[in-house]
Amino acid sequence: MTPMTSGALTISDGRLALSALLILVNVGLSAALRLGLTRSLLVASLRMVVQLLLVGFVLEWLFRQDHAPLIVLVGAAMAMIAGISAVQRTRRRFAGIYLNSLLSVMASSALVTGLAVTGLIQPQPWYDPQYLIPLLGMVLGNTLNGISLGLDRFMEGLRSGRDQVETALALGATRWEACQEVVRDAIRVAMIPTINSMMVMGLVSLPGMMTGQILQGATPDAAVRYQIVILFMIASATALGVFGVVGLAYGRLTSADHQLRLDRLVG
Amino acid sequence: MGPSLLLRAEGLKRQLGDRLLWSQLNLVLAAGDRLGLVAPSGAGKTLLLRALALLDPLQAGTISLQGRPPATWGLPRWRSMVLYLAQRPTAHGGTVEANLRSPWEFQELRGRGGWRYERIKGWLQALGRDPSFLAYDAERLSGGELQLLALLRALQFDPSVLLLDEPTASLDGATTAALEALLIEWLAAGQRACVFTSHDSEQIQRFATRTLELRP
Numbered sequence: 001m002t003p004m005t006s007g008a009l010t011i012s013d014g015r016l017a018l019s020a021l022l023i024l025v026n027v028g029l030s031a032a033l034r035l036g037l038t039r040s041l042l043v044a045s046l047r048m049v050v051q052l053l054l055v056g057f058v059l060e061w062l063f064r065q066d067h068a069p070l071i072v073l074v075g076a077a078m079a080m081i082a083g084i085s086a087v088q089r090t091r092r093r094f095a096g097i098y099l100n101s102l103l104s105v106m107a108s109s110a111l112v113t114g115l116a117v118t119g120l121i122q123p124q125p126w127y128d129p130q131y132l133i134p135l136l137g138m139v140l141g142n143t144l145n146g147i148s149l150g151l152d153r154f155m156e157g158l159r160s161g162r163d164q165v166e167t168a169l170a171l172g173a174t175r176w177e178a179c180q181e182v183v184r185d186a187i188r189v190a191m192i193p194t195i196n197s198m199m200v201m202g203l204v205s206l207p208g209m210m211t212g213q214i215l216q217g218a219t220p221d222a223a224v225r226y227q228i229v230i231l232f233m234i235a236s237a238t239a240l241g242v243f244g245v246v247g248l249a250y251g252r253l254t255s256a257d258h259q260l261r262l263d264r265l266v267g
Numbered sequence: 268m269g270p271s272l273l274l275r276a277e278g279l280k281r282q283l284g285d286r287l288l289w290s291q292l293n294l295v296l297a298a299g300d301r302l303g304l305v306a307p308s309g310a311g312k313t314l315l316l317r318a319l320a321l322l323d324p325l326q327a328g329t330i331s332l333q334g335r336p337p338a339t340w341g342l343p344r345w346r347s348m349v350l351y352l353a354q355r356p357t358a359h360g361g362t363v364e365a366n367l368r369s370p371w372e373f374q375e376l377r378g379r380g381g382w383r384y385e386r387i388k389g390w391l392q393a394l395g396r397d398p399s400f401l402a403y404d405a406e407r408l409s410g411g412e413l414q415l416l417a418l419l420r421a422l423q424f425d426p427s428v429l430l431l432d433e434p435t436a437s438l439d440g441a442t443t444a445a446l447e448a449l450l451i452e453w454l455a456a457g458q459r460a461c462v463f464t465s466h467d468s469e470q471i472q473r474f475a476t477r478t479l480e481l482r483p
Contacts (some may be wrong), residue, residue, distance in 0.1 A: 079285065151478075163353065163355065163357040164357050164359065166322060166353070167353065167417075168358045168370070169322060169346060170320055170322060170346055170350060170351040170352075170353070170372070171346065171347065171350065171370045171373065171420065171421070171424070172343045172344065172346050172347030172373055172374070172375040172376055172424070173343065173370070173373045173375070174343050174352075174373070174374060174375070177373050216390065254322070255320065257322065257324065257337075257342050258342040258343060258344075258346075259321070259322060259324060260322075
């Protein structure tokens with residue numbers, strides 16, 4: 001478990017405090033234009049600082065651990081939070097939606113991150129938290145977005161396309177024949193952000209992880225290689241997660257009797 | 268031997284929340300029947316038609332077609348034979364013809380002869396419409412034209428039982444009369460029956476061979 005290099009310049013406490021003065025730009029603007037954001041700005045700044053400092057402590061502790069079950073447990077907890085947050089951003093719910101989301105997030109991120117640490121990046125041991133946890137975090141953050149977009153779009157699509165779907169069913173379509181357009185549309189929409197971000201990668205956006213590695217002294221070539229692996233991981237995990245969650249929602253909102261069960265949808 | 272028995276429903280019930288719409292409902296349909304449903308708005312006429320097409324799960328009771336329960340037919344086949352026409356029909360993008368053709372792609376309907384232009388043309392003529400109707404943009408049809416599209420789309424599969432939910436609500440008097448005549452002719456051409464609702468009590472008197480009153 002050797003760190004990549006000895007690292008970038010350290011930011012002292014004094015300079016860290018100084019950086020907080022930058023928020024005064026926002027506060028000043030808010031006061032001058034009476035945006036009413038002063039309070040939220042200060043609260044958000046404070047939360048950001050406290051949360052990150054805490055995460056810093058947690059990660060320092062975690063990176064010293066060498067106990068596979070513990071690290072996997074932390075990973076599972078992260079996946080659980082991602083699965084729950086994904087549902088919280090959708091407009092409607094159905095019984096079992098949290099379970100569906102959890103299953104999809106966990107299965108897709110475990111599969112893809114597992115393949116990455118055992119086959120592509122191969123840290124020794126495979127559960128080295130310095131690799132596993134950040135990789136998993138990046139995958140989860142993106143899968144979460146895909147899943148909320150896909151789920152939301154699927155439920156709204158069935159709602160707004162209800163008459164079309166039932167017209168097809170009434171003529172003798174199977175539930176898949178009647179719903180496939182809605183399913184496809186939901187998966188397509190959920191994949192768009194990933195595709196977009198890959199399109200402009202390096203041109204418009206320099207990803208945070210790559211910037212971090214370069215500041216830490218990694219060569220741009222090494223950082224770019226990591227970034228490429230990460231993006232492919234994100235793309236495949238998002239695809240798997242979205243496919244899983246939309247598939248499960250489809251199973252829940254239709255029945256084996258080829259009925260549309262929107263009565264199971266609340267909100 | 269009398270006309271053959273098509274559809275039999277026994278002990279059906281429908282409850283919305285804690286409101287009982289109808290219960291202990293029995294219904295028998297024989298070939299040639301034109302059953303009019305009589306009930307005030309909100310009494311669950313549409314829900315009964317949807318129940319017969321098994322678009323909603325049955326809350327109680329049993330139902331069979333030609334003596335066989337739905338599971339032995341398979342739900343897609345059941346619905347192609349007990350065909351429900353919604354009060355507000357929908358069409359997808361493209362022409363009227365594209366809308367009439369697309370259901371033939373369904374697994375259930377694929378091997379059943381397919382689109383027949385001459386037949387559709389004959390029906391259009393009976394309804395006082397020109398064959399150019401087929402080239403219309405389906406998304407720009409009026410409510411009445413949409414109802415005609417839905418009827419043609421259903422008739423081409425020769426269902427045993429047509430479930431018509433306010434089939435003439437958006438049609439003018441002349442077209443309504445033409446549609447009734449067409450339906451009578453179509454019903455007589457095979458072992459077929461229909462169940463319909465109408466807000467027009469005169470239509471029920473004129474068109475129904477029997478009526479069924481819905482009550483809790």
